[in-house]
Structure formats: structure tokens, C-alpha cells
Amino acid sequence: MEKNILITGGAGFIGSHVIRLFVNKYPNYHIVNFDALTYAGNLENLIDIENKENYTFIKGNINQIRSVEDVFNQFKFDGVINLAAETHVDRSISDPNCFIQTNIIGTTNLLNIARESWKDNFQEKLFYQISTDEVYGSLGEIGLFTETSPYNPQSPYSASKASADHFVKAYGNTYEIPFVISNCSNNYGPNQFPEKLIPLVINNIKENKMLPIYGDGKHCRDWLYVTDHAKAIDVVFHKGKIGESYNIGALNECQNIHLVKLICQIVDEKLNRTKGSSAELIRHVIDRPGHDRRYAIDTTKINNELGWFPSVKFEEGLNQTVDWYLNNQSWLDNVRHGIYQSYYQNVC
Ligand code: NAD
Incomplete structure (x- = not known):
């Protein structure tokens, strides 16, 4: 194999799409998916590629440094793409500790073992940290976050992600670990755990349940x-x-x-609902503490320097997402049990 790549958190929402892309596009790379399978990790997301020769799943926790060391020793990685994280802002408010453990300590465990494993030769090695635009805090009514915007995290989630980014940069400066970081806006699409806004709304409409909206609902996100x-x-x-x-x-x-x-409009049309509108299910609920008002991203750097542009238009992506959730009831039933159920009953 040309390269051995460790992708952490590959059974989650974004990680599963990254794993699929890499496994299919790079048959000469060996992709190791290292995931603790928390409530948000689901191997069903990867059924279509699970038997590919260049793919290996290892159940493991980045918080346990010995497990990280073992997997590095076993596969001699050339690159790490770290997506493993606790990701739900509301959960970070009710229980910040696991965010500190996974997002900060887990990331530093990966950095420490990568440093040890690569110490004789950093050539052709890369530690890639997947981060969020939430590290920048909140914007006013105008302006965009650029790569030089100061970090100003407002929630325990964004503080833990910001901290991890600082450690990655510090390990780059201090120990010369080759790294890159990307800070992305809100994602949507198939396989997103149904506690997040878009799948929550689709499923609640389907089940005729209320659609909770924080505060006045004018919080703005880039999707x-x-x-x-x-x-x-x-x-x-x-x-x-x-x-x-x-x-x-x-x-x-x-x-x-x-x-x-x-x-509401898209789901009503797809379900042929003609009586009333699902928008009647909307209920404004007390705002989330520390709720950032607006995020927006200046993408000039990645557009101009790396030639990347998004390809899916918002309405097209939303339609595909709604179709996916309407057609994958069994996926939904499988993830909505146990811990998720008790959490869900607390917040809705
Ligand atoms: P997710 O919650 O859907 O998945 C997280 C995955 O990490 C799960 O498979 C889970 O089992 C795994 N995991 C959690 N703790 C672990 C641990 N200690 N050890 C090993 N695996 C562990 O998250 P997502 O939405 O796919 O986000 C992936 C990454 O992208 C995160 O780092 C997140 O901060 C970042 N990000 C997400 C968004 C978004 O809109 N979802 C936007 C920007 C950046």
C-alpha cells in the first residue's frame, strides 16, 4: 500500500463520508477507521465499504493512550485525520467533561503518539485536525470569519475544539509535527445523528411532534x-x-x-400533506446559554489556493437529505434508543 492513514471518528456523520471517499478513491491507501462507537458512532453508515480490502475498522478510544499507541504500532501510519470528537453543543453545556476528555486529551494523545512514532522522520507525514468555525465565536450582522480571525469560543464544545487546535499548532511549532487544520461551517446530509437540527426537524415533522427553535430563531448558520x-x-x-x-x-x-x-415545506410536499402546514408545529423555546448569533465563513483561501468549491446547492442538498431520512426509517429506529432516548426526552 502507498500510504497507511488513520481516520478517527470514521463511524460518525462526517467521518463515514470521509472514509467512503478515501476508500473508494484511493485503492492504494490503507484506511484504518478508529472509532469508540459512542452513541454517535454507527457502523451501519459504512456497510457498503466494510468488506473492501483497503479498509480496516478498529474499535478504540482516543482517550486511552495505550490503545492509540497499539494501533500506531500495528499500522505505521503516514497520516492522521482526526474527526473523533464529542460534537453536540447542548450536551457540552450539560456535561462538559467528556468534551474535555475526548476533544482535548484525546487529540493530545494522538499528537503524542504521532510524535513518538514519527520522530525519526517527519517527511511525508501529516496530522490533520478537523475543526469547526465555532472556535471563532459569534459574528455581528456583517463580516466573515477568515483564517486570521481570533479564536473566541463561547460554548464548552467550541472551547474544547479551540483548545485542541491550539495544541495541534503548538506541537507543530515546538516539535515540528507537520499539521494542517480546517475549520468548517455546519454540515448537513445523510447519516447525521438525529439530535442535530436538520434531522431532528425532518423526523419530528414526520412524527407530528413539536419543532423546537431556540429563542427568536434568527441565529444564522452557513450550511x-x-x-x-x-x-x-x-x-x-x-x-x-x-x-x-x-x-x-x-x-x-x-x-x-x-x-x-x-x-416543513419540502417534507409536506414529499408526504403530500395538503391540510395545514407542518410549520404550525414550530415552538420557540428558551434560548441556549451562550448561543452564538451568527457564523459565516470567508472561503477565499481554500478557493484560491487549493481550488476547492462546494458543488451541492442548498435546496438540492436539503431535498436529498429529506429523501434520505424519509427512506431510511430503520437507520433512524436503530440509533434512537437507550442513551439517545433519555437525552431526547430531557430536551424536547
Ligand atoms: P459525530 O458526533 O457524528 O461523530 C463523532 C464520531 O467520533 C463518532 O463516530 C464517535 O463514535 C466517535 N468518537 C467520539 N468519541 C471518541 C473517542 N473518544 N475515541 C474514538 N472515537 C470517538 O460528529 P460529526 O458531526 O461527524 O463531526 C466530526 C468532526 O467534525 C468533529 O471533530 C467535529 O468537531 C467536526 N465538525 C463538525 C461539524 C458539523 O456540522 N457536524 C462542522 C465542523 C466541524
Whole structure:
């Protein structure tokens, strides 16, 4: 094999799309998916590629440094793409500790073992940290985050991701570990755990349940279709300049209330609902503490330097996402049990 690549968190939402892209596009790479299979990890997301020769799944936890060391010793990785994380902002508010453990300690475990494993030769090695635009905090009504915007995280989730990014940069500066970081806006698409806004709304409409919206609903996010993010990760991994960060986004800002109404319209049409509108299910609930008002991304750097642009238009992506959730009830039933159920009952 030309390269051995460790992808952590590959059984999750974005990770599964990245694994599929790499396994199919690079038959000469051996892709190792290292995932703890938390409530958000689901091997069903990867059924179509699970028997490919260049793919191996290892159940493992980045918080356990010996497990990380073992997998490095076994496969001698050339590159790491770290997607493993606790990712739900609401959970980070009710229980920040596991965010500190996985997002900060887990990332530093990977850095420490990569450093040890690569110490004789950093040539052709790469540590790629997948981060979020949330590290930059909140924007006012105008302006965009650039790669030089100061970090100003507001939630325990974004603080843990910001901290991890700082460690990655510090290990690059101090120990010369070759790294890249990308900071992406909100993703949507198939296989997203149904606690996140878009799948939650689609499924609640289907089940005639209320559609909770934080505060006045005018919080603004940039939405990127998940396969476009996976393609951007491929481009940054192969063409990104060592030591640089790249913002990834779709220039596709949408207020939450507008987004939810749009989904109501799409689902109603697909289910041929003619009586009333699902928008009647919308309920404004008390705002999330520390809720960032607006995120928006300047993507000039990745567009101009690496030639990456998003390809899926928002309405097209939303339609595909709605179709996927309407057609994959068994996937949904399988993930909505146990821990997820008790959490869901607390918040809705
Ligand atoms: P997800 O919650 O769907 O998946 C996370 C995956 O990580 C799961 O498979 C889970 O089992 C695994 N995992 C969690 N803790 C682990 C541990 N200790 N050891 C090993 N595996 C562990 O998350 P996602 O939405 O796919 O996000 C993936 C990455 O992308 C995260 O780093 C996130 O911060 C970043 N990101 C997400 C978005 C978004 O909109 N979803 C946007 C920008 C950046």
C-alpha cells in the first residue's frame, strides 16, 4: 500500500463520508477507521465499504493512550485525520467533561503518539485536525470569519475544539509535527445523528411532534452538504500547506427559523400533506446559554489556493437529505434508543 492513514471518528456523520471517499478513491491507501462507537458512532453508515480490502475498522478510544499507541504500532501510519470528537453543543453545556476528555486529551494523545512514532522522520507525514468555525465565536450582522480571525469560543464544545487546535499548532511549532487544520461551517446530509437540527426537524415533522427553535430563531448558520466537506478534506489532506489552517464553507447563510420553515415545506410536499402546514408545529423555546448569533465563513483561501468549491446547492442538498431520512426509517429506529432516548426526552 502507498500510504497507511488513520481516520478517527470514521463511524460518525462526517467521518463515514470521509472514509467512503478515501476508500473508494484511493485503492492504494490503507484506511484504518478508529472509532469508540459512542452513541454517535454507527457502523451501519459504512456497510457498503466494510468488506473492501483497503479498509480496516478498529474499535478504540482516543482517550486511552495505550490503545492509540497499539494501533500506531500495528499500522505505521503516514497520516492522521482526526474527526473523533464529542460534537453536540447542548450536551457540552450539560456535561462538559467528556468534551474535555475526548476533544482535548484525546487529540493530545494522538499528537503524542504521532510524535513518538514519527520522530525519526517527519517527511511525508501529516496530522490533520478537523475543526469547526465555532472556535471563532459569534459574528455581528456583517463580516466573515477568515483564517486570521481570533479564536473566541463561547460554548464548552467550541472551547474544547479551540483548545485542541491550539495544541495541534503548538506541537507543530515546538516539535515540528507537520499539521494542517480546517475549520468548517455546519454540515448537513445523510447519516447525521438525529439530535442535530436538520434531522431532528425532518423526523419530528414526520412524527407530528413539536419543532423546537431556540429563542427568536434568527441565529444564522452557513450550511455545507457533507459530501462537499469530505471532498474539501481530501483536497486539504493532499494539497494543504503544512502549518496552515483552511476555512471551509458554502457561503450559504440561513436563519434557523427560515431553515425550519423550508424543511416543513419540502417534507409536506414529499408526504403530500395538503391540510395545514407542518410549520404550525414550530415552538420557540428558551434560548441556549451562550448561543452564538451568527457564523459565516470567508472561503477565499481554500478557493484560491487549493481550488476547492462546494458543488451541492442548498435546496438540492436539503431535498436529498429529506429523501434520505424519509427512506431510511430503520437507520433512524436503530440509533434512537437507550442513551439517545433519555437525552431526547430531557430536551424536547
Ligand atoms: P459525530 O458526533 O457524528 O461523530 C463523532 C464520531 O467520533 C463518532 O463516530 C464517535 O463514535 C466517535 N468518537 C467520539 N468519541 C471518541 C473517542 N473518544 N475515541 C474514538 N472515537 C470517538 O460528529 P460529526 O458531526 O461527524 O463531526 C466530526 C468532526 O467534525 C468533529 O471533530 C467535529 O468537531 C467536526 N465538525 C463538525 C461539524 C458539523 O456540522 N457536524 C462542522 C465542523 C466541524
